[in-house]
Amino acid sequence: xAVVSQHPSRVICKSGTSVKIECRSLDFQATTMFWYRxxxxxxxxxxxxxxxxxxxxxxxxxxxxxxxxxxxxxxLSTLTVTSAHxxxxxxxxxxxxxxxxxxxxxxxxxxxxx
Amino acid sequence: GESVGLHLxxxxxQEGDNSIINCAYSNSASDYFIWYKxxxxxxxxxxxxxxxxxxxxxxxxxxxxxNKTVKHLSLQIAATQPGDSAVYFCAEGGNxxxxxxxxxxxxxxxxx
Numbered sequence: 087x088a089v090v091s092q093h094p095s096r097v098i099c100k101s102g103t104s105v106k107i108e109c110r111s112l113d114f115q116a117t118t119m120f121w122y123r124x125x126x127x128x129x130x131x132x133x134x135x136x137x138x139x140x141x142x143x144x145x146x147x148x149x150x151x152x153x154x155x156x157x158x159x160x161x162l163s164t165l166t167v168t169s170a171h172x173x174x175x176x177x178x179x180x181x182x183x184x185x186x187x188x189x190x191x192x193x194x195x196x197x198x199x200x
Numbered sequence: 201g202e203s204v205g206l207h208l209x210x211x212x213x214q215e216g217d218n219s220i221i222n223c224a225y226s227n228s229a230s231d232y233f234i235w236y237k238x239x240x241x242x243x244x245x246x247x248x249x250x251x252x253x254x255x256x257x258x259x260x261x262x263x264x265x266x267n268k269t270v271k272h273l274s275l276q277i278a279a280t281q282p283g284d285s286a287v288y289f290c291a292e293g294g295n296x297x298x299x300x301x302x303x304x305x306x307x308x309x310x311x312x
Contacts, residue, residue, distance in 0.1 A: 092243075120299060129289060130244065130302045179243045188234060189300060191243035 089113055090182045092192030100200050101172060107165045107195045109180030115160040116182035120189065121153070124177040136163045170199045212309040219277040221306045223290035228271060230292040234300060235264060235275045237286045244289060247275070277308075285310050 089112040097105050109119055118137050122130040134155050136142040142155035152174075154166040163182075167174055175198050181189040213219045225233070231252040236244035250257045250264045250273075257264050263276040273290050287307045293300035 090243075122302075129304050132299055132301065135299050181243075188246055188249060190246065191236075193243045194241070196241075 090116075090180065090190045090192040092180055092195050094195060095193065096196045096198075098198045098200065099170065102169055103199075105167045105170055105197060107167075107178055107180075107197075109163045109165070109182065109192055111161045111182040111184075111190075114182075114184045114187070116163070116184055117160065118183050119157055119163040120181045120183075121155060121163075121165050122179045122181070124179060124194070126177075130179060133165075167197065170197070172199045175199045209304070210307045210309060212311055213280050214311045215280060215282060217280055219275075219280045219284065219308060221275045221277075221288050221290075221308065223273040223275075223303050225271050225273060225290070225292050225303075227292060228268075230294070232293045232298075232300075233264070233266060233273050234291045234293070235262075235273075236289045236291060236302075237284075238289060238305070239286045247288075280308075280310055282310050282312075284308060 091110045091112055093108045120135055121133045123133050124130045132145050133148045134142045134144045136155050136157040138157050138160050144150045152168055157163040177194050177196050179191055179194040181191045183189045234249040235247040237247050238244045248259045248262050248264050250266050255266050261278045265274045277284055285308060287305045289305045290303045291300040
């Protein structure tokens with residue numbers, strides 16, 4: 087089946103650092119990729135929708151300058167958390183979908199800011 | 201805004217019994233619903249989906265029921281196994297390419 091790969095799986099860094107997370111669709115062309123954030127024991131909250139070659143669409147309350155999204159190809163989207171602080175610590179999950187296919191999710195990136 | 205919610209946060213089921221996980225949605229315009237399974241430390245895994253023009257769909261050991269009149273969705277798992285332990289989310293969307301909104305999740309706990 088369709089596979090979505092996220093890298094890294096875990097990041098621990100100091101406050102003020104910028105962190106980049108990659109999301110790749112390994113065996114299909116992802117016309118759209120989505121980025122979610124999940125806090126412990128909570129549901130997934132959609133942060134933004136990313137279409138290849140165009141600017142991402144952010145959900146209400148998500149700072150676009152804080153969470154930079156780039157979707158440069160049909161198989162790769164990146165999320166950069168700029169100047170990360172402890173409150174940005176969370177589980178970040180991407181998903182990808184092609185034409186007429188359900189979303190397939192990566193295994194997430196656990197971000198811990200000290 | 202409207203969102204998908206769940207009736208129970210935790211469900212404990214005896215191994216071998218059937219599990220029924222419920223979900224209420226509020227957006228009557230939603231026409232696509234999905235159930236996901238999330239194991240600890242992993243991303244959601246697609247289980248089964250259903251469109252609003254159907255009221256039942258079956259997969260391997262799983263059945264999804266949709267009641268549009270009361271805006272209720274359920275996931276039935278037959279002969280529950282230890283490997284079914286996870287958090288289950290319902291989600292709603294407009295179509296397969298659109299963004300989807302997740303419900304709060306139900307943790308399924310299997311009793312030996």
